[in-house]
Amino acid sequence: MRRAVLFCVALAAFVLACGCGSVTAETPATPPVVRVWPPFDSVQARTDRGLVVTAQGGTLSQVLVTQGGEPVPGRLDPSRTTWRTDWTLKPASEYTVTATAVREGVPAAVTMGRVRTRPLPRTFRVAATTPLPGETVGIGMPIILDFDRAVPDRAAVERALEVTAARPVEGAWRWVGDTRVVYRPRAYWAPRQTVTVTAHLAGLRAGGLYGGADTTFSFTVGRHQISTVDTKTHQMVVTRDGEPVQRMPISAGMATTREYTTTSGVHLTMEKGNPVRMISPGREEGEPGYYDLMIDHAVRISDSGEYVHAKDNVWAQGRENVSHGCVNAGPGRAAWFYENSLRGDPVVITGTDRPLAWDNGWGFWQLSWEKWRQGSALVRVPER
Template sequence: MVSGSVRKHGLAVAGICVLLLAGTACSDTEAGGGTGGGGQSTPSTSTSQSTSPGASSTPGNSTSPSETPGSASIAIVPAKGASSVQPDKPVTVTTTAGKLTAVTLKDDDGDKVTGSFNAEKTQWTSLPQLKPGATYTVSGSAEGTDGATVPISSTFKTLKASKSLKASVVPLNGETVGVALPVQIFWNNPVKDRAAVEKRLTVKTSVPVDGSWHWVNSKQVNYRPKNYWPAGTKVTVDIGTLGVNAGNNTWGTASRTIAFTIGKSVVTNINVKKHTMAVTINGKLARTIPITAGKDGFTTRSGVKVIMEKFPVKRMDAATVGLKPGDPEYYNIPDVKWAQRVTSSGEFIHGAPWSSGSQGSSNVSHGCVGMSLKDAQWYYNQTLRGDPVIVTGTTRHMEPGNGWTDWNGTWAAYKAGSALS
């Protein structure tokens, strides 16, 4: 009886030892990199083993703790039902579990707001370009780590603006223009925060161009390159002012994009003293034309002018420059041909058959540059709105704003007119 008890007791002890050794062997194998048995062991997904002493914490190792499956938890900023939301703030949608599968942000007109996901698709962020005084709806879906789909739905309202900000632009979309044309944006209301607005303006070019914005006043900002635009350049101007805070509760209510092309290079040099006009096309002198310019009391302005408008036929009435009928200098010509405006005050380049005897020898006009009808027609057919006309030889100079005068002055002074300089 004693011996039988001893045998049973011994077997029990032996069994405990086997279990202990097995536990020790498993622990040693994990600590040593799992090379037991002469090859790499298959990682276990057991929670007890993954938390045992010596378990690897290297990312990607299957022995790390597995994430507990959970449903997607959605957070939206601004909050559901919010009102008076600032239009220049982005909308964000975030999930703390799983990933976003679709997000759409629309206003009450059905217009979508552009947005993007982060790399993990755990957050979606819109552009900060919302309409003032609008209702927005956020919709979409997310998928939790449990595989279940969670719908996204929220609405909010943006604040109402006291005044809107909209842009009118030169040039026209799709226009082909001359190498000196300045981009001009005219605002319907004054801009107080010029820096905020200018940050929303982008110029993209098909070739590298160094350029700058320049505020003419609170209702106009222009852009020109340091040197004339390279011929053939494709230019796109993005006016992303929807939702911008221009100050004084004036908010951008629209964005727009203007694309245009620079034509061939046509540069005109007029020497009033010599009564000549030299036209250079793509770097080569194409024609030198005899001209007449402004006489005493009506001196043609010197400076860099830009062709603003073109008319095959134009009525020219001296009343527009302050001369009245009965004045010996008054004129009213109904059919001036090949007329091209270069100043707001009324200087044109045009055909002038009535002064043919003075062209090339003396100045007899009221400030315009006149030439033969044949030369005027040829010149008209070469030029584009935006071509530069450089006038020299007089002591009367271009006044700022009397036309497109962006090229009169230094480049440093022009850049200083940027709100971001």
């Protein structure tokens, strides 16, 4: 009996051991999981945080997000587990998302869905741009964005501004008021290239306001043209692509008062008219120094009334400064300058004791690069 019991115990142990081994199996591998934020089927999604796609238990092999039939730019992180939109989302807009996550040895996970963003109250947007879309400009041209209301969070807006050039440059934005920001490259633009400006404002949260719409436009930098004016020798030389193309005797401000002194510094051509009505500032008809004239072929170079324009006082041109502050040349040469000027062409004037203020017209090149960058909401450069 004892032997039989021992045998039965041993046999039971053997069977139990064999039974355990025979049912052991690996847990089936699960596919990766894709998550989207804001969640699919949202109808009041926030705009200011963008759209995020993540993969758990795998990596993202493809993410396609569209809005209005157009692809939405975004990028993967180095681990390829998180994809984010580059910019904020447009308000009251529907986004379609298709994302694929993979892991070796298991089926891919494909997720598809839609997200709709909320409409926004209190919005702001770009009201005007300089240059105009499609305009061909000179190498000194600034980029000026004017907003339709004061911007409470300048840093947030500045981060959303993008400038791309065929030949990349270093540049910076500078705020010149609550509603205006100006971009200037560190050095003049390289000629003959296209520059694209995009304000990614749609859905952007900037203090108590939200961006209402994106704005994008392109312009072309034309030939390399710089004009130099020497008020002491009474000469102006126009150089194009490194070669002089026009020399002209001129007459500058008579300098009997500060008002009648031409400003020295780097001016930019701003606008032109043929003719332009010029009226003496701060004077009434009949007072000394009053004038009201129609001037031909006038190219504005500052906001303080300075132009390069035509004048028939050829007796003074090349010999004497007799103007009220403008640079005048003979009718034929002034007409040539008028026809051959683009907005943003530098006009460098020397020889007077009145410097051009950096905020007089487009006198932005009067500031050193370090000084210019101090006007950015993102870069603070200590005073020297």
